[in-house]
Amino acid sequence: MTGGLRRAGAWAHRLRPRGLRTRLLVAFVLVTVVGAAAAAWAAAGSAGTALVDGAQERLTGTVADRVAALAPELDYPPDEEGLDRLRAAVGPNTLVTYEDLRSADADAPGPGIGPVRDAVRERDRISVRRITDDGAPKLLIGMPVMLTDTDGARTPSGIEVYTVRDLSGVEGQIDVLTRSAVAASALALPLAVLLALLAARGVLRPVRDLRDTARRLADGDLGARTVPQGADELAALTATVNEMAASLQESMAQMERMRADARRFASDVSHELRTPLSTLTAVVDVLASAADRMEADDRESVELAVTETRRLVALVEELMEVSRFDAGSAALRLEEVDAAEAVRDCLRARGWTDRVAVEADGPVGLLADRRRLDVIVANLVGNALRHGAPPVRVRVAGDGDGGEGTGGGEVRIEVADEGPGLPEDVLPHVFDRFYKGDAARTRTPGSGLGLAIALENARLHGGDLVAENTEGGARFVLRLPRDPGGDRDGGHGVGHPGGHADGPGHGEEER
Known part of the structure; x- marks a missing residue:
């Protein structure tokens, strides 16, 4: 009996008019x-x-x-x-x-x-x-x-x-009167429908205008407004929505100005620092070459100066790379790349071959910007080595046409470790700029930009980069199309180098 009542209630809910x-x-x-x-x-x-x-x-x-x-x-x-x-x-x-x-x-x-x-x-x-x-x-x-x-x-x-x-x-x-009453009621039906249509049109027109305005605002047109009509509650609601839209437009404009100022400041500072940092780097290199002949205390100070100078240079280079992404001037220099070999080259260049295992079923060809691919892999592997636990594994696989040539489909590069994984509160922010999961560890190597740059480079290729937890630790999955040039303007060899790929990568988001 209870089931029958539920079914009857469900039918009644379905038959209930839904639209206003x-x-x-x-x-x-x-x-x-x-x-x-x-x-x-x-x-x-x-x-x-x-x-x-x-x-x-x-x-x-x-x-x-x-x-x-x-x-x-x-x-x-x-x-x-x-x-x-x-x-x-x-x-x-x-x-x-x-x-x-x-x-x-x-x-x-x-x-x-x-x-x-x-x-x-x-x-x-x-x-x-x-x-x-x-x-x-x-x-x-x-x-x-x-x-x-x-x-x-x-x-x-x-x-x-x-x-x-x-x-x-x-x-x-009396029967005649009753039939007349029925006829009068029947004649009232079309008149009622006509009056209802007119009334609904008058009531719903402001509602439709507000809906259209809200839809334009949701689509990004912050200048959308609705002209209030009359002096009723709907007119008051329209005026309130207009005020809200104006406040939102002003807030967004102010935020955009602040973001533009911040980007311009980072770009200007980065460029201004390049020349003095180049000079400073040359000086500390000279000091580093003479450190063996110094006293222990002096040698420790020189080594610290060299480390911090290189860290500052890396930060400036990363800020300049981020400013290129923000300005839309970052571009690809596409060439045929064996993804598996590119990963091995990245590990060899940083001395990680004995700490990281590479798994690949053979050559995995794709068109990619080799330097930017190196930056992505270096950041992901460096993050796993720094915050995860061994063994760290890199798995390279592709679908579509295999072999050394390129074809349809995508290439998948997974970097996994056996560490504690990413905390649930960190996982949604792991690719945010300057984000570190543990605020107390502010002196961890890196700037907090490594994974953000890796994600930007992945998207520049038309791919994506995601982070997830597994039963054995954390895993970062990079997906790149085999031929991003087919969907981009510029084709092969377009763009400028930008950035750097000399360091071990900066995956400093804490876990």
């Missing part, structure tokens, strides 16, 4: 039609009651007049003949009684006169009752014949008259 326009139309039509029907039925009921009351009064008056016209001519106490004369004067379907005497025709009232007779004898006045006889509406009239004394006092004579009158004609008139 539909609900308005249905509600307006229902209210109008129900109101028209109620008014028509009330009018028909009142008219029917008036018809019945009028017919009852007319028939009762006619019978009373006939009885009053013959009553003075009767002898009291009356005999059978007098009762017959009175019955004939009243008309058919009549019964006249006096104590044990009765005068009745074939259609005289039968046993059903009991309540009317009791009322006549108790009140000494006319009593009527509506009855149904053979499916037809009838009016049963009962009245006593009263005697008037010389002093004007009226006393019952003991003669009682009971007669039945047909109300079929009145019933027919």
Whole structure:
């Protein structure tokens, strides 16, 4: 039974009007039609009651007049003949009684006169009752014949008259009124629909305008506005939405200005620092070459200066690379690359071959910018070595056409480690710029830009880079199309080098 109720509730929910326009139309039509029907039925009921009351009064008056016209001519106490004369004067379907005497025709009232007779004898006045006889509406009239004394006092004579009158004609008139009420209700339906359409159009037009404005705002058109119409609640809502949009536009413009200023500042500072850093690098290299001849304390200071200088140079280079991405000036120099061999070259250049295992089923060809691919792999592997735990594995695989040549499909490079994995609060931000999962470890090597640059380089190739946790640690998955040049302007050899690929990569997002 519970299942049946649930199914019935589900069907009712499905049949319920969903759109605001539909609900308005249905509600307006229902209210109008129900109101028209109620008014028509009330009018028909009142008219029917008036018809019945009028017919009852007319028939009762006619019978009373006939009885009053013959009553003075009767002898009291009356005999059978007098009762017959009175019955004939009243008309058919009549019964006249006096104590044990009765005068009745074939259609005289039968046993059903009991309540009317009791009322006549108790009140000494006319009593009527509506009855149904053979499916037809009838009016049963009962009245006593009263005697008037010389002093004007009226006393019952003991003669009682009971007669039945047909109300079929009145019933027919009531049926006509009922049909008229139904017709009036039916005629109200198209008018209600028309009025509902007009009302819904007037109500929903501002709502549609607000919807269109909200959609334009969601699509990035912060200048979208709706002109308020009228002075109702919808107009107030429109004005509020316009104010919200204006505030949002101003906030976004301010944020964009701040971002542009920040990008320009980073780019300008990076460029301004390149020349003095080049000089400083040359100086520390000279110091480094002479460090073996220095005292222990001096040698430690020189080594620290060399390390920090190189770290500063790497940071400046990364900032310049980021500024190229922001300015849209970063481009690819595509060439045919064996992804598996490119990964091995990256590891050999940084001395990681004994710490990282490379898995590949043979050459995996693709068109890529070798330098940028090296930057991506270096950042991912460096991040795994720094924050993960051995063994660190790099898996290179491709779909589509295999072999050394390029073809359709994509190349997949996975870098996995057996460390603790990425904390859940860090995982959504691992590619954010300058993000470090552990704020207390601010002196970790790197700038917090390594994974952000890796992601930008992946997207520059038309690919993507994602981070995820596995049962054994963290895994970074790089997907690159085999031929990104088919979807890009510029083709092979377009762009400029930019950036660097000399360091071990900077994957400093803490885990």
